[in-house]
Amino acid sequence: MxxxxxxxxxxxxxxxxxxxxxxxxxxxxxxxxxxxxxxxxxxxxxxxxxxxxxxxxxxxxxxxxxxxxxxxxxxxxxxxxxxxxxxxxxxxxxxxxxxxxxxxxxxxxxxxxxxxxxxxxxxxxxxxxxxxxxxxxxxxxxxxxxxxxxxxxxxxxxxxxxxxxxxxxxxSLGPKNLFMTGAFADGWLGTSFLPEAAETFLGPMREGAESVGRTLESVDIAVGGTVRFTEDIEQAAEALKPSMAFQIGAMGSKTQNFYADAYRRQGWADEVSKIQ
CATH class of the missing domain: 3.20.20.30 (Luciferase-like domain)
Structure with missing residues (x-):
């Protein structure tokens, strides 16, 4: 890594x-x-x-x-x-x-x-x-x-x-774009990503890669995240809420927000609805 x-x-x-x-x-x-x-x-x-x-x-x-x-x-x-x-x-x-x-x-x-x-x-x-x-x-x-x-x-x-x-x-975030990424890109820049729901992203990319005779291993996975050094986990989580709320609630509309949709597909639909 x-x-x-x-x-x-x-x-x-x-x-x-x-x-x-x-x-x-x-x-x-x-x-x-x-x-x-x-x-x-x-x-x-x-x-x-x-x-x-x-x-x-x-x-x-x-x-x-x-x-x-x-x-x-x-x-x-x-x-x-x-x-x-x-x-x-x-x-x-x-x-x-x-x-x-x-x-x-x-x-x-x-x-x-x-x-x-x-x-x-x-x-x-x-x-x-x-x-x-x-x-x-x-x-x-x-x-x-x-x-x-x-x-x-x-x-x-x-x-x-x-x-x-x-x-x-x-x-890429949506299934079609992830499929295209797996088929044609050298790497994936992941965001709105939770390791527990990795297959939400990796599945479509794997299908895209296999559609052109490649494997998912041929796509470099580069996933971003926020790192904080602290002994207070709750305070660290609280500090992230404004930026996540902006991404889910403001980086798009209720009818089209790729970040919100990504979290919904990972099982956080209720939380997304509350934020929006």
Whole structure:
């Protein structure tokens, strides 16, 4: 088992402190550090800053939000960070949700699993140095006249060094997205996860992996959690309630909240209803 840590998921107010945090993690032998993006700092720039300060620590985007960047820009950013770090970057993708994607970015939130799958496919082609020609539901490259283009687009190949081994992880919660993760991703970024109900997540991923001739063991499982050092367990649990209530009650609506649904599937439906 490897240990990883995360930066503040909402906003980094002290960059000196963030640097000390990364250097301390590296000194302790932590495997990787992850940077999130919601509606404050973007997920890539902090990683570039900290990559320049470190030498062995891996860095991951946890996550780049699907739909906020073109697939080619996702690939370009990932390849740049991978080159800057000497191969220490992990590309993490996630769908986010309509409240952020439509509320903050003004982009329609639809068919997130299909959208994620297409971005993975396009990124892998770019990482492999292929000339990019793609015809999907969301993305057509080059953009054809049928899709509203001028017809002048050219099929291009990245000028950056190829990086076919650059890993792609997916943060998925729902059964369909978990299935897709098992079939196509190198790793899973787990959240809203309780070990007692692990099969709620691992089952669909196992099915996805087996559908393409893989095993679940081929998917790196990276599950996050909050760590507190205390002798007062009840006080520690009490301190977690506001953030969990925000996730379950505010990171979505009553009709669509992926976090709340994940807890329901794990057997906490009554508690979720009370929070919402």
């Amino acid at each position: 490897k240990a990883s840590v995360g930066l503040n998921r909402y906003a980094i107010e002290d960059w000196e402190e963030a640097t000390e945090f990364a250097l301390g993690a590296e000194k302790l032998g932590v495997d990787s550090l992850w940077s999130a993006e919601a509606w404050a700092h973007d997920g890539a720039t902090p990683l570039a800053y900290l990559i320049a300060k470190t030498s062995t620590l891996k860095f991951g985007s946890g996550i780049f939000q699907v739909g906020t960047r073109t697939p080619s820009l996702v690939a370009m950013t990932a390849m740049t960070l991978d080159s800057m770090s000497g191969g220490r970057f992990i590309l993490g993708l996630g769908t986010s949700g309509p409240q952020v994607i439509e509320g903050w970015h003004g982009i329609p939130f639809r068919k997130p699993v299909t959208h994620t799958r297409e971005i993975i496919d396009i990124c892998r082609r770019i990482f492999n140095g292929e000339t990019l020609a793609y015809d999907g539901e969301f993305w057509g490259l080059p953009l054809s006249t049928e899709r509203g283009g001028t017809g002048l687009g050219k099929a291009l190949r990245s000028g950056a060094p190829v990086c076919p081994e650059l890993p792609i992880y997916v943060a």
